[in-house]
C-alpha cells in the first residue's frame with residue numbers, strides 16, 4: 001500500500017480565540033466560553049484560563065472556583081460556524097478530501113493536493129499561515145501517514161504548532177507513548193492494560209492479539225493495530241454525525257435511583273457537543289451497563305426534537321423507568337446520547353407523524 005499523507009488541523013482554543021479576536025478587552029485575559037448556571041459546562045477556555053487548570057467540558061462552577069477572575073462569555077455558535085466555514089474554504093483550496101470532526105478540527109488527505117506544493121508539511125504550513133493572515137487565529141497541525149497519528153501530532157506542539165511524523169519515525173515515536181495517547185483508551189482501559197503489563201505502546205505491542213481480543217473484544221484488534229502504527233481508516237469528506245454521546249463509569253456500582261446526578265451532567269455535556277452540529281437530533285438514548293456487564297439501551301423520539309438541555313435531561317432521566325430490572329440491580333456505567341440527526345428544514349418526521 002502506498003504511503004498516505006494525512007494532516008489533522010485543530011484550531012487553538014477555538015471559541016475562546018474567536019471571542020478574544022473580536023473583543024480587544026478579552027485579549028490576554030482568562031476567558032471561559034460557557035453559559036452561566038449550576039449545570040453548565042465549559043465550551044472552551046483561553047490559554048490564559050487553562051493556566052489555572054480550566055478545561056473544556058468541566059462544570060462552569062468548577063471553572064469559576066479555579067479562576068475567579070475569569071471572564072465568562074456565553075457561546076455564540078452562529079459566529080463560530082461562520083469562522084469555521086472560512087477555515088474550511090482554505091482547506092478546500094488544497095484538497096477535496098476534508099473530513100470535519102467538529103467546528104474546529106478536521107482531517108485532510110493530502111496524498112494528492114490541488115496546489116502542486118511538494119509535501120504535506122508545506123501544505124500544512126501554508127494553511128496555518130493563511131488562517132493567521134486572513135482570520136487572525138492560530139491552528140495547530142499534525143502531519144503523518146494516517147489519521148490517528150496525525151491527530152496525536154497536532155496536539156504535540158499545541159498551541160500554534162506544527163509536528164510531522166515521517167513514515168520511518170512512526171516506530172520510535174509511538175513506542176514510549178503512554179497507552180492513554182491511543183484513541184479510545186480512557187482511564188478504565190488504561191487501568192486494565194496496566195494490569196496485563198502494558199503502560200506504554202511499546203509494552204502493548206508485546207501482547208498477543210488473542211490476549212487483547214479476549215480482554216477487549218473487537219477493540220482489542222484495533223489496539224493491536226494502533227500499537228503498530230496501523231490505521232487504515234479513510235478521510236471521509238463531510239461525513240454527517242450519526243450521534244453525540246457521553247458516558248461515565250462509576251467508581252463503585254450503584255442502583256438506578258442514584259444515577260440522576262450523573263445523567264444530568266452527561267446530558268449537559270451531550271447538549272453542548274450537539275450545538276456544534278448544524279442539524280438537529282431527534283432521538284434521546286440512555287445506555288446502562290449492569291455490574292454483570294450487560295448493556296441496556298432505551299431510546300425515545302419525542303414528537304418534536306428536544307429543544308433545550310432541560311428537555312434532554314428530563315427525557316434521559318425518565319428513560320430509566322423503562323429499564324425494568326429489580327431495585328437490587330447495580331450498574332457500573334451510564335451513558336446519554338442524541339442520535340437521528342436531521343437538517344432543521346427536513347420536516348419529513350412531522351409528516352410521518354401525521355400519516
Ligand SMILES: [Mg+2]
Pocket residue numbers: 010011012013014104105
Ligand atoms: Mg481545538
